[in-house]
Amino acid sequence: xxxxxxxxxxxxxxxxxxxxxxxxxxxxxxxxxxxxxxxxxxxxxxxxxxxxxxxxxxxxxxxxxxxxxxxxxxxxxxxxxxxxxxxxxxxxxxxxxxxxxxxxxxxxxxxxxxxxxxxxxxxxxxxxxxxxxxxxxxxxxxxxxxxxxxxxxxxxxxxxxxxxxxxxxxxxxxxxxxxxxxxxxxxxxxxxxxxxxxxxxxxxxxxxxxxxxxxxxxxxxxxxxxxxxxxxxxxxxxx
Amino acid sequence: xxxxxxxxxxxxxxxxxxxxxxxxxxxxxxxxxxxxxxxxxxxxxxxxxxxxxxxxxxxxxxxxxxxxxxxxxxxxxxxxxxxxxxxxxxxxxxxxxxxxxxxxx
Numbered sequence: 001x002x003x004x005x006x007x008x009x010x011x012x013x014x015x016x017x018x019x020x021x022x023x024x025x026x027x028x029x030x031x032x033x034x035x036x037x038x039x040x041x042x043x044x045x046x047x048x049x050x051x052x053x054x055x056x057x058x059x060x061x062x063x064x065x066x067x068x069x070x071x072x073x074x075x076x077x078x079x080x081x082x083x084x085x086x087x088x089x090x091x092x093x094x095x096x097x098x099x100x101x102x103x104x105x106x107x108x109x110x111x112x113x114x115x116x117x118x119x120x121x122x123x124x125x126x127x128x129x130x131x132x133x134x135x136x137x138x139x140x141x142x143x144x145x146x147x148x149x150x151x152x153x154x155x156x157x158x159x160x161x162x163x164x165x166x167x168x169x170x171x172x173x174x175x176x177x178x179x180x181x182x183x184x185x186x187x188x189x190x191x192x193x194x195x196x197x198x199x200x201x202x203x204x205x206x207x208x209x210x211x212x213x214x215x216x217x218x219x220x221x222x223x224x225x226x227x228x229x230x231x232x233x234x235x236x237x238x239x
Numbered sequence: 240x241x242x243x244x245x246x247x248x249x250x251x252x253x254x255x256x257x258x259x260x261x262x263x264x265x266x267x268x269x270x271x272x273x274x275x276x277x278x279x280x281x282x283x284x285x286x287x288x289x290x291x292x293x294x295x296x297x298x299x300x301x302x303x304x305x306x307x308x309x310x311x312x313x314x315x316x317x318x319x320x321x322x323x324x325x326x327x328x329x330x331x332x333x334x335x336x337x338x339x340x341x342x343x344x
Contacts, residue, residue, distance in 0.1 A: 009295060010265050011302065015251065018258050055294055079297050100301040103251050 001113065002046070005031040006038045006064065007053040007077065012099065016051050016077060019106040026110065035064035047072050049113050054078040065090055073116060075109045077101060088141060088148040116147070140187055142168065142177045151175065154192070157206035157218055159184055161199040169218070196224045196232055204235050240332070243303035243340040267341050270299055274334055281327070290319035293330065300333060303340065308333045 003026055007013045013031045020026045029047060032038040036059055038050075052074050054061035061078070065071055071092040076083070079099045087093045094116055095109035140156070141148040151170060158169040161181040168175040168184070177184075185193070185201055195201045196215065200222050208216040213224050215232075224232055245259075252259045277292035293316040301309045311333060315326035 009298060010269050011262065012298060014258075014262050014265050015302075018251065018255070018262070022253060055291065057291070079294060079301075099298050100247055101251075103253070 001025055001048040001073075002027050002029050003049040003051060004029055004038060004041065004047050005051045006035055006056075006061070007031075007051070008033050008056045009053070012053065012077065015101065016106075019101065019103060020051075022103065023107070023110050025114065035059040035061070035067075038064065039067060042068055049073045049075065051075050051077050054080060054083055062086070065092065073113050075113060085141075089150055091147070094147070140184075142175055142179070144175065144177060149175065153188065154203070154205075156188070156193075157203045158220055158222065159188075159193075159201040169220075194228075194232060194235060196222065196228045198225065204232075210236075240336065241305050241307050243305055243337055245344070246304045247302050263341075263344055266299060266302065270296075270337065270341060273299070274338070277334075281324070286319045286322050286324070290316050293319060296334070299337070303337060305333065305337075308336075 003020065005013050005016050005020075005028060007016065010033070013033070017028055017031065020028045026049075029045070030038075030041060032041065034056060035052075050072060052061045052064060054076055055078060061076060062083075065074065071090075073094045074090070074092050076087055076093055076096045077099060078096070081098050084096050087096050094113045097105060097109055138153050140151045140153050142151060143149075151168060155170040155172065156168055157171070158167075159181065160167045160169070162176070164178060165176050166179050166181055166184055168177060181195070181199070181201060185195055188201065192203055192205060193201050194204050202215060202217050202222060206217050208218070210216075210224075210232075213226070213229065214221050215224060216222075248259055248262055252262070273292060273296055277289060277296065280286075280289040280292055293312055297309060297312045297316065300312055311326060311329050315330045318325045
C-alpha cells in the first residue's frame with residue numbers, strides 16, 4: 001500500500017515512518033507537516049492509505065477529510081482519544097491510533113487497512129460478520145466488515161432475529177449484523193422499542209395498524225406472541 | 240518525581256540505533272521550540288493556544304515514558320480549555336525535568 005503521513009509534529013512523523021518501515025507491504029511516498037500541502041499532493045497523486053493527525057493548526061484532520069474527494073483509507077493518529085466516535089462516522093477511517101503508538105497496535109491498524117478492500121459505503125442490504133458495538137444518544141453503532149457503521153436509532157423500525165444474525169431495518173437501509181436480539185434490545189431505548197415476539201423488536205412509533213395477533217409496520221406484517229401482547233396494548237394510546 | 244526514560248523509544252525502534260539517534264535529535268530540536276511557544280502563550284494568557292501547545296507536548300511526555308506526568312498534562316490541558324491554569328506549576332516542573340533529561344542524552 002502506498003501511503004502518506006500527515007502530522008505537524010516531526011517526532012510523530014518520524015515514529016510513524018519507522019513503524020511503516022517494519023511492514024514490507026507499506027510504502028511511504030511522502031510526509032507532510034500540514035494538511036494543505038497534502039491536499040495539493042493528492043490532486044496529482046493517488047495513495048492507498050493516509051496516516052492523519054487530528055490536531056493540526058489551521059486545518060484539522062477532519063477538515064482535511066471533509067475537503068478531499070473520494071478519500072482513501074485513513075488511519076487517524078492522535079493524542080486525543082475523545083474523537084473516536086466522531087471518527088467512526090467516516091467510512092474512510094479504518095482505525096484510530098492514540099499516541100504514543102506501539103508497534104503491536106500499529107500492526108493491527110495495518111491489518112485492518114489491508115483487510116478492507118474498499119471504502120465504499122455499506123450497500124443497501126449488506127450482510128457481514130459483525131456485531132452491535134455501542135450506542136450513544138440517538139445513534140447505534142454496528143460492526144460490519146470491521147467498521148463501525150452509525151445507525152440513527154429513531155429510523156429503525158424493525159429488528160428481526162435470523163439465526164446467528166439480526167436484520168436491522170431502517171427507513172433507508174437494511175443491515176445484517178452478527179449479533180443477537182437480546183444484545184440489541186439492551187441498546188435500544190425501551191420507551192421506543194418493544195419486543196413483540198421472540199424473533200422481532202419493533203419501533204412502536206412506526207406501527208401502522210394492529211390486527212389480532214399481528215402488527216403492520218411499514219410493509220412488514222409481524223406476529224405478536226400471546227405473552228407480549230398485553231405489554232404492546234399497554235403502550236398504545238387507545239381511545 | 241517521575242523520571243524520563245527511553246523505554247518507549249527502545250521498544251519501537253526494534254534495536255535500530257540509527258533510528259533511536261535520529262528520533263532523539265528530532266525531539267531535542269522540536270521540544271525547545273514547542274516549550275518556547277508554550278511559555279509565550281501562557282504568559283500572554285492565551286489559554287486556547289496554550290492548551291494546543293500542551294496537547295502537542297503531551298506526546299513527547301509519553302515518548303519519554305512519563306506515564307503519570309502525561310495524566311497531569313491531560314488535566315492541565317482540559318483546565319486551560321476551561322480557561323483556568325490549575326496544574327501549571329506541576330506541568331512546568333515536568334517540562335524542566337524533560338529539559339534536563341534531554342541535555343544528558
